[in-house]
Amino acid sequence: MKALNPIVIAGQEVLPIVEGGKGVAVSNGLSSGSWAAAGGIGTFSGVNADSYDTAGHHIPQLYYGRTRKDRHEELVKYAIEGGITQARIAHETRGNNGRLHINILWEMGGAERVLEGIMDKCKGLIQGVTCGAGMPYRLAEIAAHYNIHYYPIISSGRAFRALWKRAYHKFAELLGGVVYEDPWLAGGHNGLSNSEDPRKPEDPYPRVVALRQVMNEAGLQNTPIIMAGGVWWLNEWDHWLDNPEIGPVAFQFGTRPLLTQESPISAAWK
Numbered sequence: 001m002k003a004l005n006p007i008v009i010a011g012q013e014v015l016p017i018v019e020g021g022k023g024v025a026v027s028n029g030l031s032s033g034s035w036a037a038a039g040g041i042g043t044f045s046g047v048n049a050d051s052y053d054t055a056g057h058h059i060p061q062l063y064y065g066r067t068r069k070d071r072h073e074e075l076v077k078y079a080i081e082g083g084i085t086q087a088r089i090a091h092e093t094r095g096n097n098g099r100l101h102i103n104i105l106w107e108m109g110g111a112e113r114v115l116e117g118i119m120d121k122c123k124g125l126i127q128g129v130t131c132g133a134g135m136p137y138r139l140a141e142i143a144a145h146y147n148i149h150y151y152p153i154i155s156s157g158r159a160f161r162a163l164w165k166r167a168y169h170k171f172a173e174l175l176g177g178v179v180y181e182d183p184w185l186a187g188g189h190n191g192l193s194n195s196e197d198p199r200k201p202e203d204p205y206p207r208v209v210a211l212r213q214v215m216n217e218a219g220l221q222n223t224p225i226i227m228a229g230g231v232w233w234l235n236e237w238d239h240w241l242d243n244p245e246i247g248p249v250a251f252q253f254g255t256r257p258l259l260t261q262e263s264p265i266s267a268a269w270k
């Protein structure tokens, strides 16, 4: 296998391996901070993250409001407090190594308010935001407000082109990378468009080459693509490394880190 060399992401050298964000409360402060401590990019989920009381007990997210609006407000409050809690844990665990990202889902309830509420209290703790599940046109603008890098999660070059043309070209310098999440291979919820058949998986290689072409046309030759979905053993991805058709590349793991000691899921699930 080729040596896995650090690459420059958002102006800093890191190992090109990423723990993908996993909700709800599946990638957390400890898992993402530990990943970053080892020199990679850890991503904690900002989707209804867990918070704790002063005795360290998990606060159950129960809803008392009588109206939908009241309960929505409770959800946003829980999510902001949980995100801040996990960001602080991750920051302490990371010890200034690697990088820390927050993940949110664009279509989740209160997405913008939750992200902004967390970022308002986490200056200097979080270096990037990854976001998919929808077309997050406003992601770049929000990231620019906090001066952090942003990483859209897309499943085709076509989706990236639309985001770039409409919004991201105005914030090019803060685009840290583009996550290609393969719609057939990735764990979690996946973004198949109407033109793709869930029963007919396509090889990710030509799809990522097509994404790279779109990015090169936009002058993003040096911006890494983060390949997500079915990445298990990097030996199988040797031909992606140092390959001009792919360009700078990093690899995102979602399912595999579920089995680590730092992963918060139950032993039964593991």
Ligand SMILES: Cc1cc2nc3c(=O)[nH]c(=O)nc-3n(C[C@H](O)[C@H](O)[C@H](O)COP(=O)(O)O)c2cc1C
Pocket (backbone or CB within 6 Å): 019, 020, 021, 022, 023, 024, 026, 045, 047, 103, 104, 105, 131, 132, 133, 153, 181, 185, 186, 187, 188, 189, 228, 229, 230, 231, 252, 253, 254, 255, 256
């Ligand atoms: C249990 C689970 C939850 C996930 N939740 C999210 C999420 O909330 N947001 C997101 O962008 N991706 C989510 N993902 C996708 C991962 O971040 C990652 O891109 C994907 O799992 C990579 O594919 P792999 O599972 O084959 O490694 C989730 C994946 C899993 C397995």
